[in-house]
Amino acid sequence: MAKQETNINRAIRAREVRVVDDEGTQLGVLSLQEALSAADERGLDLVEVSPNAAPPVCRIMDYGKYKYQAQKRAAEARKKTVRVEIKEVKMRPKTEEHDFQYKLKNARRFLEGGNKVKVTIMFRGREVTHPEFGTRLLERVAEEVKDLGQVEMRGRMAGRFMTMVVEPLKK
Structure with missing residues (x-):
């Protein structure tokens, strides 16, 4: 008791x-x-x-x-407490433009909802020897969502994955 x-x-x-x-x-x-x-x-x-x-x-x-x-x-x-969830958007270094825009739209929607977004670039096979492609893709995502969010954690490699976390801007 x-x-x-x-x-x-x-x-x-x-x-x-x-x-x-x-x-x-x-x-x-x-x-x-x-x-x-x-x-x-x-x-x-x-x-x-x-x-x-x-x-x-x-x-x-x-x-x-x-x-x-x-x-x-x-x-x-x-x-009244706000629970912030981390939503994930996964891409590959060779993601085509239409697919990139679709994933970007989802990331923007998550940020508007007040959630953090974890952007993951998955490398397969020999793609892992060129991490600069993933870095370029993450920088592009950060640039596209800068009006809604700011980068909390810059992209970094962890095995075959490169991740970046974007948090929503404080209102």
Whole structure:
């Protein structure tokens, strides 16, 4: 079971606590028993909000409602985070013009969608002896998409593959 990070009601260990009621007004420093009875009168919980203060600060609130709202805020924050995916476009050094334009169109679409694009040039057989063809192709791709993205990682060889990563421009 997960450790409860906030002490509530009888789990509070301090003898005296500074109490803030449900409307936000200070009730002052009270004994734990007085603070618990003040919370009971209102039908709410006594929650330790600042355990390291001297004396600890406690608030009178509906703890279940507080936890629910905190959970909702956390879910909303997770929903608003942007996940950037890396989409890949593969080509060969001898890719024809029409095929190049088609792959370029896909790369542009991925960048417009806010994703990074990994451009991979695959070498077969003896093509690997001429990496300058791949480099030229990658430079051409970088030039064609410079209005939408910038090169994050320049092209480099890894075995029979030459890769380059292009990230979308910040808006």
